[in-house]
Amino acid sequence: MEKENVNRNRIAAVRFTAAEYNKLVKRFKATTCRKMSEYLRKCVLHQPIATNYRNESLDEFMLELIRLRRELNALAGNFNQTVKKLHTLRQIPEFRDCIMQSEAQRQALLEKVEEIQKAIDRTAAKWLQ
Known part of the structure; x- marks a missing residue:
């Protein structure tokens, strides 16, 4: 099955205020789209957009665990x-x-x-999924 060669040669220009553009960029960064044009195309054509979701409390917990791991390694080395x-x-x-x-x-x-360290590794594996 051959893939259809689609040349995108039509341009639709849109101007934004700084505040509107910042809001757009914030929404774009929360998606899995690699390029802004891909995100805008999906918005305009009403296609589904996959978004990333992060649990901030888990992020903070992981940062604390990483810090504790470093400290434990340093303590073990000193000991x-x-x-x-x-x-x-x-x-x-x-x-x-x-x-x-x-x-x-x-x-x-x-x-x-x-x-x-094994507990941290298990938690990190779940966190990264």
């Missing part, structure tokens, strides 16, 4: 570096208990960070 430095003191008997305890805390922290 990991501290534990590695403690391991250099392993030869001193007083530090052995401290090292063993910090190692258990490190594992627990890293597990929690990983669990939180």
